[in-house]
Amino acid sequence: MADPYEVLGISRQATQEEIRKAYRRLAKDSHPDLHPGDKGAEARFKAIAAAYGILGDEKKRARFDSGEIDASGAERQEPEREFYRQHAEAGPGFKYERRWQRGGPDEDDDLFAQIFGQHRAGTRARGSDVGYTMSVEFAEAVNGAKKRVTMGDGKTLDIAVPAGLQDGQVLRLRGQGRPGPKGGEPGDALVEVHVLPHPIFRRDGNNIRSVLPITPGEALAGATVLAPTVSGPVQLRVPKGSNTGSILRLRGKGVASPHGNGDQLVELRVVLPAHPDEELVRNLTEWEAKHPYDPRKQGDQA
Amino acid sequence: MTDRTIAEKEVIDAVEHLDAQALHRWIELGWVLPHRDGESLLFDASDVARVRLICELHYELRIEEDSLSVVLSLMDQLYEVRCHLNALLSAVDAQPDHVRAGIAARIKGRG
Numbered sequence: 001m002a003d004p005y006e007v008l009g010i011s012r013q014a015t016q017e018e019i020r021k022a023y024r025r026l027a028k029d030s031h032p033d034l035h036p037g038d039k040g041a042e043a044r045f046k047a048i049a050a051a052y053g054i055l056g057d058e059k060k061r062a063r064f065d066s067g068e069i070d071a072s073g074a075e076r077q078e079p080e081r082e083f084y085r086q087h088a089e090a091g092p093g094f095k096y097e098r099r100w101q102r103g104g105p106d107e108d109d110d111l112f113a114q115i116f117g118q119h120r121a122g123t124r125a126r127g128s129d130v131g132y133t134m135s136v137e138f139a140e141a142v143n144g145a146k147k148r149v150t151m152g153d154g155k156t157l158d159i160a161v162p163a164g165l166q167d168g169q170v171l172r173l174r175g176q177g178r179p180g181p182k183g184g185e186p187g188d189a190l191v192e193v194h195v196l197p198h199p200i201f202r203r204d205g206n207n208i209r210s211v212l213p214i215t216p217g218e219a220l221a222g223a224t225v226l227a228p229t230v231s232g233p234v235q236l237r238v239p240k241g242s243n244t245g246s247i248l249r250l251r252g253k254g255v256a257s258p259h260g261n262g263d264q265l266v267e268l269r270v271v272l273p274a275h276p277d278e279e280l281v282r283n284l285t286e287w288e289a290k291h292p293y294d295p296r297k298q299g300d301q302a
Numbered sequence: 303m304t305d306r307t308i309a310e311k312e313v314i315d316a317v318e319h320l321d322a323q324a325l326h327r328w329i330e331l332g333w334v335l336p337h338r339d340g341e342s343l344l345f346d347a348s349d350v351a352r353v354r355l356i357c358e359l360h361y362e363l364r365i366e367e368d369s370l371s372v373v374l375s376l377m378d379q380l381y382e383v384r385c386h387l388n389a390l391l392s393a394v395d396a397q398p399d400h401v402r403a404g405i406a407a408r409i410k411g412r413g
Contacts, residue, residue, distance in 0.1 A: 024363050031363070033355050034377065036384060084355040087348035088381040092389050095335060095348065097382040 004051030004064065004071050012065070016058060023052040033084040042083070127178035127187035134159070134191055138198035141165040142208070142230045142255050157189060163256045164206070167195040200228055206255040206262030213271040214238055229253045229264055236266065244270045307337065307344040317354050319361040328356060331367075333374055 005012055008022045028034070030044040054071065055061045063069045088094055132151045140147075144163030150156045157176060170192050177187025195203075202209045212227050222240030226233045229250060236248060246268045254262025273280070314320050328334045329343070334353055336343040345353075356374070359365045365373060394405055 028363055028365075031358075034373070036380065082351055084348075084351040085381070087351050088377075089384060089388070092382075092385045094381065094385060096352065096378050097385070 002047060002051075002071065004054050007047050007051035008055065010055075016056075019052070019055050023048065023056060027052075033088075036085045036089065125181055126185045127180040129187040130155075130177045130189050132157070132189060132191045133194065135194045135196050136161055136165070137196055138201055138203075139230050141167070141193075141195040142201075142203075144256075155189070157191070159191060161193065165193060165195065167193075167203075169193055201230060203255065204265070206257050206259075208254045208262065208264045209267065210264065211267045211269050212236070213269050214242070216270055216272065219243060219268065219270045227266055238268065242268050242270075244268060307346060308350060310336075310343045310345070313345050313350055313353060316350065317357055319357045320353060324357075325353065328353070331371065333371070 005014075008019060008026065010018055010022050014022070026048045027045065030038075030041050030048060032038075032042040032045055035041040050071070053060070054064050054069070060069070064071070088096065130153075132155075134147075134149050134151075136145065136147070140161055142163065144165070145161045147159045147161060148156060149159055155176075157173060159171065159173070161171075170190050173189040173191065175186045176189035179186045200210050208230060210228070212225070214223070214225060217223075218225060218238055219242045220240070222242070223238050224235050225238055227236035227250070231253065234250065234253070236250065238248070248266045248268065250264040250266060252261040253264035256262075308316075310322070310325070314322055314325065325334070329336065333356060334345075334349055336345045336349050338344075356370065359373065360367065360370060394402060397405075
């Protein structure tokens with residue numbers, strides 16, 4: 001039986017940590033489930049595991065070093081183990097096949113369909129699909145847009161971004177993939193579209209959320225102010241006595257959808273002047289002294 | 303493989319290092335695909351072998367979960383290709399001599 005120190009390729013003075021590291025490195029290179037094509041992997045892995053079974057345990061290692069147990073004695077204790085590959089190689093149709101494929105199995109990608117597709121379908125093979133990614137501005141995704149984009153591989157595509165496009169949505173452009181071999185139909189271009197974040201607007205389903213700063217005077221007395229929307233600024237009536245956190249709804253200013261447009265939800269934020277002067281500070285302090293209230297206490301917001 | 307189903311507790315008892323929290327996380331990640339029967343999860347022998355492998359890679363070989371998802375995805379693709387290749391090889395094997403010779407000549411011609 002091979003010397004466990006030799007199997008792990010370490011000196012007899014190696015620390016337990018060095019032994020663990022050597023074991024991990026060798027086991028990764030020889031794990032039979034990770035190297036199903038390597039016929040020697042299982043034997044190597046068993047030898048490595050047996051060697052580590054002795055040296056990885058400080059007590060067993062001491063007994064081995066003192067000659068109390070030998071390398072083969074410990075190995076016989078290892079039960080015959082089952083490896084994952086015995087299941088995984090049982091045949092096509094194994095349950096973990098295609099688990100890796102996002103969006104579920106696609107018949108066209110089946111290996112046999114690729115090999116025999118021509119004969120099965122009775123037509124020439126179709127070219128393969130090509131994946132691309134691109135980004136659009138927030139407003140383009142909401143309102144829709146027509147764009148001409150040159151992709152990383154030099155291909156120029158005319159892309160109609162549909163109104164209401166979601167971040168990560170994939171657009172299929174028929175016939176813009178690779179040409180079919182021997183005159184077959186070309187594949188499609190699959191364009192994954194990312195929506196760039198907007199400094200003001202945020203998508204919330206079919207609604208759009210935004211925050212609108214107003215002055216304390218506008219909040220207290222009410223006012224009509226200009227509010228940005230994805231289709232341009234509109235007049236917004238801020239009711240008297242509004243506060244930070246009040247939400248005003250602009251009907252139909254959200255994302256277009258077949259079930260009717262979403263709304264824009266404008267959250268008000270009362271903003272003090274950046275450099276408040278003496279007069280403001282004095283007036284407010286005097287007012288607060290006469291009308292004390294604690295905004296941190298519920299139901300006491302004067 | 304086998305029709306015998308194994309309950310969650312048996313799996314946790316049988317596999318070294320495994321706890322319920324990790325097992326549930328891996329199921330959530332789609333790494334393990336037990337059969338669901340109402341509230342309970344039922345595992346077959348291939349699920350248990352897979353859980354044992356994931357434990358070994360994670361707890362003994364110290365492959366972090368982020369990397370492990372890549373490892374498992376590549377491993378699943380590898381096994382799928384190998385299964386199909388084996389099926390194809392046995393189909394070739396079942397062909398008459400002249401067909402096999404034709405295939406062999408074509409492969410050599412390319413290499």
